Amino acid sequence: MSVVSHLINGELVESKRTLDVTNPSTGKVIRQVADANVADVERAITAAQEAFPAWRDTPPAKRAQVMYRFKQLLEENANRLVQLVSEEHGKTPEDAMGELKRGIENVEYACGVPELLKGEYSHNVGPGIDAWSNFQPLGVVVGITPFNFPAMVPLWMYPMAIACGNTFILKPSEKDPSAAMAVAELLQEAGLPKGVMNVVHGGREAVETLLDAKAVKAISFVGSTPVAEAIYSRGSAAGKRVQALGGAKNHAVVLPDADLENAANTLMGAAYGSCGERCMAISVAVCVGDETADRLVETLLPKIAQLKVGPGTKRDLDMGPLVTAEHRDKVLGYIEDGVKAGATLVADGRDLQVPGYEEGYFVGGCLFDNVTAEMRIYQEEIFGPVLCVVRVGSLDDAMHLINDHEYGNGTCLFTRDGEAARRFTDGIEVGMVGVNVPLPVPVAYHSFGGWKRSLFGDLHAYGPDSVRFYTRRKAVSQRWPSVSEATRAEFSFPNNQS
């Protein structure tokens, strides 16, 4: 059986330990992935440390040339990468292509790094003194990524980190490591010097070794909230810069004036696309008024019944399986819990069978009506094909509900009323907001991030914030007095007021 190796100092490196990688559509182990121990991780850190001085001194325009070649290689290899994503994650090929294309957009943005790194300059800030700020790389930086976007989320991080002059160590999800690894190998092929990009595979031991290493200057993490919070605390206590993006519970508010057919169609994709395994998936529809809720449920039910579910590798389907048997059981546990708590399960996908794929981790689309704020299915992230309808009396009630929730990643308002939309976008305590756009994932030149317990740290992922995250500012004041200029000691603090 083949093994996905580490990539350290430009070489494929095997590991003493391995973990199983499963195809969730069949339930079969299809390959192994290396499981790094402390020594493997330290080797990657040394490689990244040694590659840093020369890469830091490489002109940004030359670094950008590597990114141009990388983008081209990603496009040429897109079908192979999509197949790896679908095989190990279970999402449909069309969805996997969508994720890859959004990832490539981050490479395109990184191609502009010479422009993005232009500093700030002020002439004559004092007598004969010029001042400027420039943005210098940090050194060795690390990315730790989740299973649900195995190609795209790593691309949120290292194209910009590397374009800014840092060296990088990626620790992808051990559940679906092949696409992340294949993408990293393409970056190597694009002409990156050895050691600038490294990949170590594994789990907690690998992550903790990276978190504690003195040479690691910054960590970008994307994953579940408990792990994000732990990584933020441990990394920042060790003096590192950390951005840790966590879980979500994303609400879509449906006002009585909304175009219901449009809302229902777009909600279908936002709730059930990728089997609900997206941090921006809509998992709660908050309907203002019982009539709106009744109409929305009525419109959704036949669409849910028609969802085409099957193996991730097949085309023209709407949804594949969940990622692991353990995760499928967790999602089924939440559904059971919702029924026991008194919510009305109006669409039940628990008994779905996919002929020929009986061992796959499939769950069909589920819809709960009459969900209330005290229920676990409302409070916690399910990360499966489960949409909850909560009924409220007004837009204000909907906004209070959302603002009281611990997560604040994404949200959306369906309406035709501009005044209501303005009130919502102004007052809602959520990082990414859509108006009639249920998946308001910012494009690569805007940054991505939630509020509250969906993000620990200050700067968001990719876009302009990533340039700031992967660099530190240096302010330089410079004076070249002429030889004839008389100088004398000045003891008052220099200023321009007198």
Ligand code: NAD
């Ligand atoms: P996860 O937290 O289980 O794993 C994420 C990464 O952390 C993996 O690389 C994993 O190996 C590592 N890890 C797991 N447990 C660890 C531990 N105890 N100590 C150290 N490292 C550990 O997340 P997942 O299940 O892979 O991904 C799904 C989660 O990610 C969901 O909660 C989803 O909302 C979230 N997510 C958030 C965003 C966002 O932008 N906010 C984007 C994608 C996914």
